[in-house]
Amino acid sequence: MHPRSIFRLIGLLVLFLGLSMALPLLVSLVYKDGSAWAIGYSMVFTCSAGLLMFLAAYGGGLSYLSHRDGVAIVTLGWLAAGGVGAIPFLISGSISQFTDAYFESLSGFTTTGASILSDIEKLPQGILMWRSLTQWLGGMGIIVLSIAILPFLGIGGMQLYKAEIPSPVVDKLKPRISDTAKTLWKVYILITALEVALLVAGGMSLFDAACHTFCTMPTGGFSPKNASIAHYQSPYFDAVIIAFMLLAGINFSLHYRLLRGEGNVFGKDPECRVFLSMVGIFIVLVTFDIYGSVYASLLEAFRYAAFQVTSIITTTGFVTADYDRWPSFSRYLLVLCMFLGGMAGSTGGGMKTMRIMLLAKHAYQEIFRIIHPHAVTTVKLGGRAVPGDILSSIWGFFVLYLGIFVISAMIMSSLGLDLVSAFSSVAACIFNVGPGLGSVGPVQNYLQVPFMGKWVLIFCMLLGRLEIYTVIVLIMPEYWRK
């Protein structure tokens, strides 16, 4: 453990986040929405706090960071980010309670998109921009951003990277981790720019287009409109956002390879094929379930089914319809989508397609072994054998996910939420989706959740975003033992 390095890097992170408030500050100055002073004040406060932390822990080398340090920096860094994100909400008076502001902010950074705001549109534009920006920064990862920017992290960067993006299989695009981080951010920025352009071309205002894009690409789901995407009632916007939600749910290294001109990368990647087919199957099932019972025309049923399924399976959480009023089969399918999530290496949450595939293959292998007790078998993915320790770590992950899910849902129901709301609120937060069912459904919000429940959900969001191990390790007594 190197407490000094940990403290110093978190200081640096806070400083970065402070500097990133320049964008919302600019927006509020342009719109003269009256929140400029609040954002400016937050910015000065955050920057100086970050700088102070950085300088206070000055001295000592940063050359070596162990895996333990990486875990601490990432988890504590994200908690700090939640605090920083809450400052503008509190100072501008948009949210009066600290718990609510922290919930909103961490829900932003973890790209959950669960909101406690009931009237979003009355917020000043600067604050709305900040709310979207937290999602955009959190999507590709604030730590990955620091790795891309800070030159001196070196191998320490690798430890941080692994703690923030715990994909089952390490996927390095470039030999050096800082180059990998830079490449990922470049791809992310490029796709973001493309979506803004397409939304503006369809007639959305630049501000709304930017806000929506900042929440689509990280699969976040905050919208500056009360009715989310349903506000526009436009098939064009629905289509564009569906397309980009799908892109965000796909592994970013595939995008990188596509941009390098490698041709049909999506079709060749086994995980991507499974992911896209799952989306297709769910859309078809939901379409036929709601055709006739909710929507009279097949086309309309398809349009709403496609949007809702894509939004939930990529764990974005935008809505164009109140799916809480759909038949229970559709609602069940949507909850299943929450659980499945996007691809590994995407900005989406959930279990991730790759883990599901490997678990299924492993389970099949066990059955196969009963039939052929002497067969020598391996679990393969894309023609490559997957080592046994990766499989067992995925099983561990799965069990932890379930365990935490069960315990959190128990706490939520003990706090007085009805069964559907208790379960779906935990699912929506731990899988970083946002809207759940029942009292936390798509047209509701999280404001009425009891104080204690909000903190449970905050914890769930963080666990979900950092994929459990990174956070849970830190609360183990074994971690602190020398």
Add this chain to the structure above:
Amino acid sequence: MKIIIVGAGEVGYHIAQKLSEENQDVFLIDKDPEKIRRITENLDVQALLGSGTSPEMLKTSGIKEAEMLVAATDSDEVNLIACLLARNMNPYIVKVARVRNREYLKEKELFSQDLLGVDQIINPESVMVETIRNLMMVPGASDVVDFVEGRVKLIGITIKPDSPFAGRQLLSFKGMEGKVLVGAIVRGEQVFIPHGEDTIRSNDLVYLVVRSDELPHEFGFFNLENSETRRVIVVGAGETGSALASALDETKMNVKILDKDAHKCAALAEKLEKVIVIHGDGTDKSLLQEENIGDVDFLVAVTGDEESNVLISLLAKGLGAKKTITRVNKLSYIPLVSAIGIDTVVSSRLSAIRAILQYIRRGRIISVAPLKGEHAEAIEAEALETSDIVNVPLAKVKFPKGALVGAIVRGDEIIIPRGDSVIKPKDRLIILTVQKVLPKLEKLLTVKLDYF
């Protein structure tokens, strides 16, 4: 620069580590998933699981854009085939191969452009023999590095607790200026380039820059034994041992070589003129005593088994041998072994790493030698006319913190610099530097920034 390394054994691992610390794009190929995992966890390089002799694998590693291939597996055949494939796939790539079989080395033609096109063959054993011979020339030193064809030496001396230098400030050495310069101090795991105010402590490994012709005078000064090496016992007649014995056969020294294997002894005895070949176990106390171990200047333990080497050296020390040189291959053992009282350690892996790194850095920098402790290097470089460092008194040159000019070579003249010394264009410089500032130093050595 994009560099592909085949083989993630100790040699490949350490080269990859060094190069990645210098921000090169390194691809490391190995067949062992366990090694690949260890590398992904510890190094900032791209580790690829596969065989270095598979064309498919080399293609995936992007050999077309790579500038250099280092084949550093334990197998000569694998290394040479990797080079052969590399040449076929990218004619411009520079190829460095580690080759252990000395027979291959003799046939230089075989590997030149026609057959395999290997640019540099590194044979760790012969590098190690060279190191051992150098150490014998300076008894009392723990490490010796040659520069400018051996005219300048960098000598590492371990300061014993009873040494008069322990606890003294560098500034307090009068009369040393212009003759000897303390270039680097290794203290435990740390290496630093000292200032005048720094103090030497006991157990430090101090690196001195000395002119070779001055060497005898400085011995007295540093309390080093100035006796010529006369009697040597080499234990182990493997590749290294026999190569060393052959080399020493031509000198005036009284050399004995010991081995357990009767066949090896017989074969060696046929080849050697003066060296006495003895068949016996190096760990046998009475045998060593029989061969007068007490009067020996150097005992060189180079058997294939490193644990035995350590024991033999300790035994010999106990029986009165003045100095021992021990071969230890595992790099992680080296600091430990020094702690239990073994003077000097050589390692074929460390030798291979040194040799390969020297070749890689070639160009502006003429040669490089990593110092013990690994985070510092001595480099030999030419001062270019366009560089910021020429024609200014050294005291005014803005050298990065952690770098120091150890010697200036101007034609036949060798200057151990002082603050008022001036570097002229075309001078060859020996610079000691910690690895961190190496990129800055390289920049400084090349061009003035405002030159363009």
